Amino acid sequence: MMFETAKRVRSSPAASWGLGTVAFAAALGIRFAFDHALPAGFPYLTFFPAVILTAFFAGLAPGLACALASGLAAWYWFIPPSETFSVSTPVVIALAFYAFVVGVDIALIQAMHRVVDRLEAERATNVALLAQQKAHLEESQLQQRQQRVLQRELSHRMKNTLAMVQAVVSQSLRNATDPREAAAMAAARIQALARAQDTLTATDWSASDVGTIVAASVEPHADGPHRFTAEGPKVDLEARHALGLALAIHELATNATKYGALTAADGSVALRWAVDEAGRFSFTWTERDGPPVREPERRGFGSRLTERVVPGYFSGQATIEFAATGLVYRLEGSLASDRGEPS
Numbered sequence: 001m002m003f004e005t006a007k008r009v010r011s012s013p014a015a016s017w018g019l020g021t022v023a024f025a026a027a028l029g030i031r032f033a034f035d036h037a038l039p040a041g042f043p044y045l046t047f048f049p050a051v052i053l054t055a056f057f058a059g060l061a062p063g064l065a066c067a068l069a070s071g072l073a074a075w076y077w078f079i080p081p082s083e084t085f086s087v088s089t090p091v092v093i094a095l096a097f098y099a100f101v102v103g104v105d106i107a108l109i110q111a112m113h114r115v116v117d118r119l120e121a122e123r124a125t126n127v128a129l130l131a132q133q134k135a136h137l138e139e140s141q142l143q144q145r146q147q148r149v150l151q152r153e154l155s156h157r158m159k160n161t162l163a164m165v166q167a168v169v170s171q172s173l174r175n176a177t178d179p180r181e182a183a184a185m186a187a188a189r190i191q192a193l194a195r196a197q198d199t200l201t202a203t204d205w206s207a208s209d210v211g212t213i214v215a216a217s218v219e220p221h222a223d224g225p226h227r228f229t230a231e232g233p234k235v236d237l238e239a240r241h242a243l244g245l246a247l248a249i250h251e252l253a254t255n256a257t258k259y260g261a262l263t264a265a266d267g268s269v270a271l272r273w274a275v276d277e278a279g280r281f282s283f284t285w286t287e288r289d290g291p292p293v294r295e296p297e298r299r300g301f302g303s304r305l306t307e308r309v310v311p312g313y314f315s316g317q318a319t320i321e322f323a324a325t326g327l328v329y330r331l332e333g334s335l336a337s338d339r340g341e342p343s
Contacts, residue, residue, distance in 0.1 A: 003116050010059040020062035023050040024069050031078065043078035044098050051102045055109045067102040071095065087238060208242045210235045210273050217249035222258055232273035241335060244292050244313035245283065251302045252329055261290030261326050281335050287326030295322040
């Protein structure tokens with residue numbers, strides 16, 4: 001407590017020099033008041049405490065000034081002959097004794113202050129080090145938690161992707177009459193998944209814009225600038241939604257290239273999407289200026305993929321309309337985060 005008070009006083013020049021002045025004045029007044037009661041040979045009796053208190057609380061310069069003023073006052077008024085600065089052997093001895101005592105006192109006080117300041121600095125350093133260690137520990141724990149979350153997330157996404165690949169391959173090969181054609185179809189679908197994965201990787205798998213997914217999915221089938229038109233707001237899709245939509249677009253584009261609008265020179269496809277205030281997502285694929293459209297007699301894995309599997313990833317539904325003007329595919333669902341797998 002005293003050291004804190006001394007630090008506050010020493011930090012203010014007015015307070016430190018004011019304290020030195022008051023201490024000297026008080027010591028001089030008390031020495032005069034009790035001069036008749038004090039025995040001879042004690043001229044510095046009241047000045048020693050003033051010098052010590054000033055040096056401790058006010059600092060080195062005020063302490064030295066108080067010591068000098070006290071020595072001169074004692075020499076002038078209280079060392080015979082009084083009211084003179086006479087010099088004699090007894091006076092020199094008395095002054096030397098005074099200088100030695102106050103010098104030692106001031107030196108010890110300053111050494112004590114330096115030790116206390118050094119201890120406080122070391123304590124502050126230790127506190128800072130402890131705070132840094134605590135921060136590093138918390139950061140390390142946070143990184144470990146994030147790493148565990150990322151590992152679980154990566155495992156989940158790998159399982160989802162592998163499940164998709166497994167379904168694509170097994171359904172492509174099932175009941176296939178031509179193994180080569182089935183293998184090529186499976187490879188094309190896996191490449192569509194890979195393109196969607198590349199798009200997601202660019203955003204650290206956090207989310208991918210619908211427009212980016214659409215552009216990457218139709219790019220292999222775009223043999224001219226008029227083939228595809230895309231329109232819709234910026235909408236971020238999480239991984240399973242993006243992969244599902246990419247598969248659906250790939251399947252629709254493949255069918256359009258083989259049988260639909262993209263077989264005709266003037267054929268085109270319009271892709272539109274939107275999100276309402278309730279978070280419901282809608283996507284439409286509309287073919288125009290292609291050959292006459294007929295509903296196929298047999299539905300394969302491509303139809304099952306676009307009408308059942310992909311809607312499951314959006315917790316929604318999809319329809320294919322074989323209109324006279326061209327095939328129309330409509331997908332509606334939710335973009336809410338959901339760990340559940342489509343049925």
